[in-house]
Amino acid sequence: MTTVLLVDDSRTVLMSMSAILTKSGFEVVTATDGSDALGKLDEAKPNIIISDLNMPTMDGLTFVREARKRPGVRFTPILMLTTESAQAKRQEAKAAGATGWLVKPVGPEELISVIRQVVPGA
């Protein structure tokens, strides 16, 4: 089963997206910010990470940079799911090692479709 690490400081997003992903057959692990997510990487061993950008304690860009330093996460797809739409931020995320960018609100079909594009066999 494909495991998704979902990182967001919004409880609404965490719970609604978890429900959608669970319904679609994914196993979901949640974290409330980048620091929390880093602490769960080793145990969760996610096949894909979906992270918000603007979060307290550790934002999404810092989290991506730190996560890419982990050998087990070096090639794990990381999608940014955020309300942010600025092109400059996208380029920062790309440079940090993000795989893609999704602007909230994203539809369930689109979300699942993107996951299946970047995770073969998901």
Next chain:
Amino acid sequence: MNGRAGWGRRARRDAGPGPTRQADAARVGSALEHAVPVLDLLGAQLGHVVETTEHAALSFLDEVKAVDAAAGNVASEADRLAALTAEQSAELAEIAAISRGSGEVIEQLVAFIERRDRAVIDLVDEVRGLSDHLGSIQKISRATTTLALNAKIEASRAGEHGAGFQVVADEVRELSRQSDIAARDIGDRIEQLALRLAEAMADRAGTDDGTARSDGDLTRRLEAVAQQQRSLVERLDTFTGRVDGATRQLVANSGTVHGLTTSMMAGLQFQDVTRQVIEHVVGTLDQLGHQLGDVAGVLEGRGDVDGLGDLEASMDRIRDGYVMDRQRQTHAEVTGAGPRAEAAPAIELF
């Protein structure tokens, strides 16, 4: 509203030294001091809106998940019902085949009974025909008796030479008499047999409980039973087809509900979007409150006018704090300036 233009006009109108101006400035400063808690209040109220919408969104999510689970249960039950319907259809097909076989057996039985009836009727006719032959035997017997009597008379006339012949004539006469008796007896038995056969044909299948009074009645009832059996199977087949159709519709509807609940869950992202907009507005109100406090302090003689923040720089900070295209568009529409909204795709893979 263009705040910068408002501040500019007021600054020009209030220009000029004097005690009256200082007193007015102090009163304005005092008024502005009262505006600061109003802004704090607005910020708190908006913060409460964020909490309320989050609570409402999470409650809504719980309810949607419950609906989704119920739809899932309905879909599972519908699947189970569909399996049972399919199983019933297979059994009905088997019953229909058996029913058709039973019908054929009944038709064969009816045909057999009809053929047998015709054979028995023919037999009765033939038995009655035997009576005619018995009449001929009786005529021969009577003629033989007459012949034996005549022979006996002629033997008497012959005297001693005819004594032996007279014995033969007596024996012939006795034989004729016995033949006549036997013929009558056979005739009686044939008649009785014919009567019994006719009676059996008229009421051969009569039963003690009176359910069938004749072969015709029995065959009609058998045909009716076969017809009812076929009709029952057809009705059951129709009913099963309707149940199957309803079950398929139920599965389709459950799938629709499943899709709708998923969309509703995704729609809850609006709460995060509005939360960020409101938090930005609250931050801006807080910033404005500090600026108003500073202005009030200057007007009341507690601060230095050079220490006031640049309102234009404040607008820039507000603009820089935006995260959504929609915020930037609104900013540009209201201020008549600012950055144009970036047209970037909502989904982009690097």
